Amino acid sequence: MQTDKLAFVKSMLPFWNKLTGEEAALLTKHLKTATFASGENVHSSIDDCVGILLVKSGELRAYILSDEGKEVTLFRLGGDAVCVLSASCLISSITFDLFIDAVRPTEVCLIDTRAFSRVMERNVYAENFALRVTTERFSEVMWAMEQILFMSFDRRLAIFLLDETAKTGIDNITMTHEQIARYVGSAREVVSRMLKYFAEEGMVAVHRGGVEILDKLKLRKLI
Amino acid sequence: MQTDKLAFVKSMLPFWNKLTGEEAALLTKHLKTATFASGENVHSSIDDCVGILLVKSGELRAYILSDEGKEVTLFRLGGDAVCVLSASCLISSITFDLFIDAVRPTEVCLIDTRAFSRVMERNVYAENFALRVTTERFSEVMWAMEQILFMSFDRRLAIFLLDETAKTGIDNITMTHEQIARYVGSAREVVSRMLKYFAEEGMVAVHRGGVEILDKLKLRKLI
Numbered sequence: 057m058q059t060d061k062l063a064f065v066k067s068m069l070p071f072w073n074k075l076t077g078e079e080a081a082l083l084t085k086h087l088k089t090a091t092f093a094s095g096e097n098v099h100s101s102i103d104d105c106v107g108i109l110l111v112k113s114g115e116l117r118a119y120i121l122s123d124e125g126k127e128v129t130l131f132r133l134g135g136d137a138v139c140v141l142s143a144s145c146l147i148s149s150i151t152f153d154l155f156i157d158a159v160r161p162t163e164v165c166l167i168d169t170r171a172f173s174r175v176m177e178r179n180v181y182a183e184n185f186a187l188r189v190t191t192e193r194f195s196e197v198m199w200a201m202e203q204i205l206f207m208s209f210d211r212r213l214a215i216f217l218l219d220e221t222a223k224t225g226i227d228n229i230t231m232t233h234e235q236i237a238r239y240v241g242s243a244r245e246v247v248s249r250m251l252k253y254f255a256e257e258g259m260v261a262v263h264r265g266g267v268e269i270l271d272k273l274k275l276r277k278l279i
Numbered sequence: 280m281q282t283d284k285l286a287f288v289k290s291m292l293p294f295w296n297k298l299t300g301e302e303a304a305l306l307t308k309h310l311k312t313a314t315f316a317s318g319e320n321v322h323s324s325i326d327d328c329v330g331i332l333l334v335k336s337g338e339l340r341a342y343i344l345s346d347e348g349k350e351v352t353l354f355r356l357g358g359d360a361v362c363v364l365s366a367s368c369l370i371s372s373i374t375f376d377l378f379i380d381a382v383r384p385t386e387v388c389l390i391d392t393r394a395f396s397r398v399m400e401r402n403v404y405a406e407n408f409a410l411r412v413t414t415e416r417f418s419e420v421m422w423a424m425e426q427i428l429f430m431s432f433d434r435r436l437a438i439f440l441l442d443e444t445a446k447t448g449i450d451n452i453t454m455t456h457e458q459i460a461r462y463v464g465s466a467r468e469v470v471s472r473m474l475k476y477f478a479e480e481g482m483v484a485v486h487r488g489g490v491e492i493l494d495k496l497k498l499r500k501l502i
Contacts, residue, residue, distance in 0.1 A: 120421070122429035149414045152421035180403050187410035191372045194417040198343070198375035201424050205464070206345035241428070 061089060065165055068110045068138055071181040079175045079182075086171035092116075092158035099142040099156040107166045108146075108186075109139040114162025118193075119155050119238070128204065128241040131196040132159065140189045143169040146176060147186060204241045213250050214278040216240050217260065221269050230266040284312060288388055291333045291361055294404040302398045302405075309394035315339075315381035322365040322379040330389045331369075331409075332362040337385025341416075342378050342461070351427065351464040354419040355382065363412045366392040369399060370409060427464040436473050437501040439463050440483065444492050453489040 065087060066072045072080065089112075092098050098116060099106045109116070116133040118141065133139055144150040146169060176183045203212055216239060220229045229236075237247040251267060254260045259275050261268040269275065288310060289295045295303065312335075315321055321339060322329045332339070339356040341364065356362055367373040369392060399406045426435055439462060443452050452459075460470045474490060477483045482498050484491040492498065 120425060120428075122425070126429060128424075128428055147411075147414055149411065149418055151418045152425070180407055184403055184407050184410065187407065187414055188370075188372060190417065191370055191410055191413050194413065194420070195372055195374045197417070197424075198420070201351075201420070202343060202345070202375070204428065205343075205351055206349060 061087065061165060064112060065110060065167070068136065068165075069185065071179070071185045074181040075175070075179060079179055082171050083167060083175060086168035088166050088168075090164050090166050092162045092164070094158060094160050096158045097155070098158055098162075098164075099154070101153040101155070105145040105169045106142050107169045108172050109133075109142045109156075110165040110167070111135055111137045111139070112163040112165060114164075115159040116162055116164075117157050117159045117239075119157070120153065121155050126243075127155075127238045128200075129239050130154070130200050131193060138189050139193075140186045141193060143167075143172060145169060146173050147190060150190070200241070209240075209242065209246060209250060210253075210278050212240050212242075213247065213254070214259075214275045217267065217269060218272065218275055218279070221272070227269045228266055229269070232265065236267075284310065284388060287335060288333060288390070291359065291388075292408065294402070294408045297404040298398065298402060302402055305394050306390060306398060309391035311389050311391075313387050313389050315385045315387070317381060317383050319381045320378070321381055321385075321387075322377070324376040324378070328368040328392045329365045330392045331395050332356075332365045332379075333388040333390070334358055334360045334362070335386040335388060337387075338382040339385055339387075340380050340382045340462075342380075343376065344378050349466075350378075350461045351423075352462050353377070353423050354416060361412050362416075363409045364416060366390075366395060368392060369396050370413060373413070423464070432463075432465065432469060432473060433476075433501050435463050435465075436470065436477070437482075437498045440490065440492060441495065441498055441502070444495070450492045451489055452492070455488065459490075 062084060075083070092114070098109070111133050113135050116139065117129055118131050118133070118139070119127045119129045121127050139156070140146065141150065141154050142156055144154065172182070176186060216236065217229060221227055233247045233251065234244045237244045240247070251260060251262050255262050257274065259271045261270055285307060298306070315337070321332070334356050336358050339362065340352055341354050341356070341362070342350045342352045344350050362379070363369065364373065364377050365379055367377065395405070399409060439459065440452060444450055456470045456474065457467045460467045463470070474483060474485050478485050480497065482494045484493055
């Protein structure tokens with residue numbers, strides 16, 4: 057089991073073979089497995105700095121949160137994803153607060169921030185990896201930002217609904233309007249209004265606790 | 280003059296002393312100075328990849344552009360700033376289109392993308408620098424995003440006007456409503472309406488081609 061965990065971590069960290077024996081031992085020593093229940097908060101704000109997350113299974117959602125409690129989803133992380141922003145205190149140039157929740161039951165390997173930080177100070181390849189992963193997230197955030205700022209809301213919602221059914225293979229999306237609003241970076245009222253319009257047009261059926269997709273072709277035409 | 284240029288570049292690139300003689304020679308050979316007029320486009324989209332920009336004087340503005348021509352300003356770069364996103368083809372994980380214009384007459388040193396790319400492949404410190412600078416921009420973009428998504432518009436506009444007068448030291452902001460709208464990521468109509476309200480409240484005076492700040496204290500109270 058311990059060996060399995062280490063093998064997983066090595067497979068996720070391409071710089072592992074550039075580590076000295078001492079550095080590898082330090083990371084190995086400060087490695088743990090953690091599981092999060094659906095909806096559980098994994099990381100909140102740069103102050104707590106939970107550590108480097110290596111997602112084994114499940115799904116995480118990263119978002120920003122306004123003073124008034126408005127959430128905007130920036131990206132999601134599935135199996136085999138690495139998240140460095142959950143250890144954002146590692147990189148001094150990261151100055152924004154990010155929140156991460158588990159979308160479904162999720163298992164992760166967690167590398168302690170301080171241990172990783174000590175390795176990063178000595179090993180430029182470890183630092184390089186952390187910066188490169190961060191840059192990848194930058195592109196994902198830019199994509200989310202363009203969706204939110206530039207795309208008309210009917211298109212955004214149609215894309216979200218079609219993506220969800222494509223991902224699960226089921227035409228029934230069991231999410232509240234509130235939850236959908238968080239994913240698409242909007243307000244519940246706006247989502248409810250647009251879903252009502254979609255329902256009137258025969259594209260979806262809205263029922264308690266979910267949305268059923270009825271006419272994918274018509275939804276696709278919105279995109 | 281040539282020596283001055285090189286001294287400037289060395290002062291801006293902290294990894295210079297980690298370069299081999301050959302690598303330093305390669306960068307030095309592919310270095311040039313360029314000037315841009317006020318409003319001139321410096322970089323557009325990831326395809327052209329103008330190169331690494333080292334700003335000597337003046338000011339650049341980086342923004343994204345929607346299909347419908349809507350602009351959202353992400354960050355500005357003043358003297359002694361480095362921009363790697365203008366050579367975004369360097370970093371494969373950067374997949375978004377960024378546009379950069381000169382806000383005022385601007386002088387830059389430009390390092391050829393291909394030359395920098397060759398150095399980056401061999402020298403992990405050069406790659407590290409490019410990634411670190413990119414991560415800094417990530418934080419700036421997140422800040423801009425939070426302003427746009429979370430802040431009420433009167434606050435955003437008040438902050439923009441006060442920042443502008445603080446920067447120039449002049450109470451008169453010579454910008455059209457259209458230009459202000461681009462900077463704050465809004466529409467001209469929204470800016471005009473809010474400025475009209477600010478004017479009615481005695482905080483500003485709106486005149487042809489500009490806005491004059493009349494009551495900074497009252498504007499500051501909005502923030």
